[in-house]
Amino acid sequence: MSRLRGGESVASFEGSLVSRSIPIDPPSFQAVLQAAPAPRTVWAAPNDASIESTENDRDPTIVGSGAAAVLRADGPARFERIRNQADALVADSDTDTTWAARPRLFGGFAFHDDHEPAPPWTGFSGAQFVLPRIQITWGDDAAWLTTNAVGDAPALETRIERAHRWVSSLSATGPTADPPGIHHRERLTDRSTWRTAVTASIDRIRAGELRKVVLAQALRATLDGELSVADTLCRLRESYPDCFGFLVDATDGRYFLGATPERLVSLQGRSVHTGALAGTTGRGNTPTEDDRLARTLRESEKNAHEHDLVVNAIREQLDPFTRQITTGDRRVRRLATVQHLETPLSATLARDEHVLSLVEALHPTPAVGGLPPDRALTTIRTTEPFDRGWYAAPVGWFDTEGNGSFAVALRSTVATRDVATLFAGVGIVSDSDPDDEWDEVQLKYRPVLDALQ
Numbered sequence: 001m002s003r004l005r006g007g008e009s010v011a012s013f014e015g016s017l018v019s020r021s022i023p024i025d026p027p028s029f030q031a032v033l034q035a036a037p038a039p040r041t042v043w044a045a046p047n048d049a050s051i052e053s054t055e056n057d058r059d060p061t062i063v064g065s066g067a068a069a070v071l072r073a074d075g076p077a078r079f080e081r082i083r084n085q086a087d088a089l090v091a092d093s094d095t096d097t098t099w100a101a102r103p104r105l106f107g108g109f110a111f112h113d114d115h116e117p118a119p120p121w122t123g124f125s126g127a128q129f130v131l132p133r134i135q136i137t138w139g140d141d142a143a144w145l146t147t148n149a150v151g152d153a154p155a156l157e158t159r160i161e162r163a164h165r166w167v168s169s170l171s172a173t174g175p176t177a178d179p180p181g182i183h184h185r186e187r188l189t190d191r192s193t194w195r196t197a198v199t200a201s202i203d204r205i206r207a208g209e210l211r212k213v214v215l216a217q218a219l220r221a222t223l224d225g226e227l228s229v230a231d232t233l234c235r236l237r238e239s240y241p242d243c244f245g246f247l248v249d250a251t252d253g254r255y256f257l258g259a260t261p262e263r264l265v266s267l268q269g270r271s272v273h274t275g276a277l278a279g280t281t282g283r284g285n286t287p288t289e290d291d292r293l294a295r296t297l298r299e300s301e302k303n304a305h306e307h308d309l310v311v312n313a314i315r316e317q318l319d320p321f322t323r324q325i326t327t328g329d330r331r332v333r334r335l336a337t338v339q340h341l342e343t344p345l346s347a348t349l350a351r352d353e354h355v356l357s358l359v360e361a362l363h364p365t366p367a368v369g370g371l372p373p374d375r376a377l378t379t380i381r382t383t384e385p386f387d388r389g390w391y392a393a394p395v396g397w398f399d400t401e402g403n404g405s406f407a408v409a410l411r412s413t414v415a416t417r418d419v420a421t422l423f424a425g426v427g428i429v430s431d432s433d434p435d436d437e438w439d440e441v442q443l444k445y446r447p448v449l450d451a452l453q
């Protein structure tokens, strides 16, 4: 475990990161996740060929177990503080791993700079990253076992053998329990409060004070049975295979998990992939109705405006870092419960950068914050009657060289064994309709609600 000295920004580790890995027969994702000792971390990459990637940067699926080091930070400087702690940890690191199996730190950040870890976010700092003791990585048709430690290389050789025996002993498919079921739902935002808030934001947009703001709602679901994190994530993976599945364990019986369609940024070497995801409609009951909804979404001026604001802001935020930015074609991204407008963007960095610098520059994009950013964030803070915590904030991983992959933590829940709090939001622009936006929020709760009942 890491030792923190003199406050969170200065980390001192007794030695550097050591890491060993071996190829293994691919075990069952669910069985590993079910059996892995805490804290568990999950990064499940999309199985979507349409997500742009180069040969090398295909994002793998990884389950982490245990903690060889934990980095934490708070406040507006949390991105830089995590970066400094990580630099101290990886200086002189000793790894024998292949590219896919390399050690990574998994975690994320709170949405707001002034995040307080109050319920339901107890245990969640402003930022937390875990270097797992054991990492299982699934690539396209291979898998690896990696063991990580801080300054303890000899013990690693024995640990990797023990971990290998453990993984090999897991049965091919894990047990699948029924979903826990929901016996009570409590809205933290009611319809009339929502109408008032959305109308007030629209008035401010029409008065020229704001251009866009993303307002969210929260829903507290009391569960009938006990939540199984592994089963819930597997159900989300099945229904949303082209989303990013994630799990963050706050180490006190609270988990943040979800399956989000939105990539924030991925960096490999100097190659950057990101995208704008904004503008939403539902799914039809028939293919014809589905296509009609998609066409209406594509042709809607309101959605085009909402979407363009995001594309332009991402381009501006990336501009200082890049030599060249390419904006791909806008398309409709069809998920099980909604359809979104999506534009992929790729760029080449002008110089080497750590992925956390890009994460900090991009968060929050106007897909989840708004424009101008400061006014939108103040509006969110003063309007929403709950703390967003880590919802709509960056979650992902980075490696010892500053490569990494981050998603925007949407379609998610912060949960204990018996209560799950869900969040979902919508972009408000001048011609938004409060009731349509209410309906859109309900659609965005569906991925997690369906996985729970």
Ligand SMILES: C=C(O[C@@H]1C=C(C(=O)O)C=C[C@H]1O)C(=O)O
Pocket (backbone or CB within 6 Å): 214, 216, 262, 277, 278, 279, 280, 340, 367, 368, 392, 410, 411, 423, 424, 425, 426, 427, 444
């Ligand atoms: C804020 C959410 O989604 C974001 C808002 C969208 C919109 O307003 O159309 C679409 C996708 C996401 O960028 C959410 O899912 O909670």
